[in-house]
Amino acid sequence: MKTINNAYLRNTIAGLCAMVSAAAFAHPKLVSSTPADQSTGAAPAKIELHFNEDLVTQFSGAKLTMTSMPGMDMPMKMPVKVSPGDDAKTMVLTPTSPLPAGGYRVDWRAVSSDTHPITGNFSFTVK
Numbered sequence: 057m058k059t060i061n062n063a064y065l066r067n068t069i070a071g072l073c074a075m076v077s078a079a080a081f082a083h084p085k086l087v088s089s090t091p092a093d094q095s096t097g098a099a100p101a102k103i104e105l106h107f108n109e110d111l112v113t114q115f116s117g118a119k120l121t122m123t124s125m126p127g128m129d130m131p132m133k134m135p136v137k138v139s140p141g142d143d144a145k146t147m148v149l150t151p152t153s154p155l156p157a158g159g160y161r162v163d164w165r166a167v168s169s170d171t172h173p174i175t176g177n178f179s180f181t182v183k
């Protein structure tokens with residue numbers, strides 16, 4: 057009974073969200089990033105995420121994971137400072153130390169005006 061109620065509630069909320077979204081809001085989407093998804097280049101001093109909507113800063117964030125290193129496979133969380141960018145649609149990740157050569161993944165969580173958290177990720181390689 058509890059499961060049915062929860063499922064019903066979830067569907068109802070999802071339905072409401074879809075209606076509200078269509079009417080007034082869209083969910084935040086990652087429009088572009090620097091470095092770009094699947095790109096390879098020098099170690100970035102900053103990683104910028106550009107969304108299509110203003111973010112609610114206190115509920116939005118991101119983490120950086122090193123997914124591979126030449127010669128080894130080792131997911132490792134990299135320390136970053138997350139801050140708002142020049143405008144409310146931008147999130148900036150600043151690694152606390154230079155990123156060594158390897159593969160990286162950014163997992164982001166974005167909340168805009170309709171308060172529903174949206175998550176996504178992208179990857180890049182440092183030469």
Ligand SMILES: [Cu+2]
Pocket residue numbers: 073074077083170171172
């Ligand atoms: Cu929503």
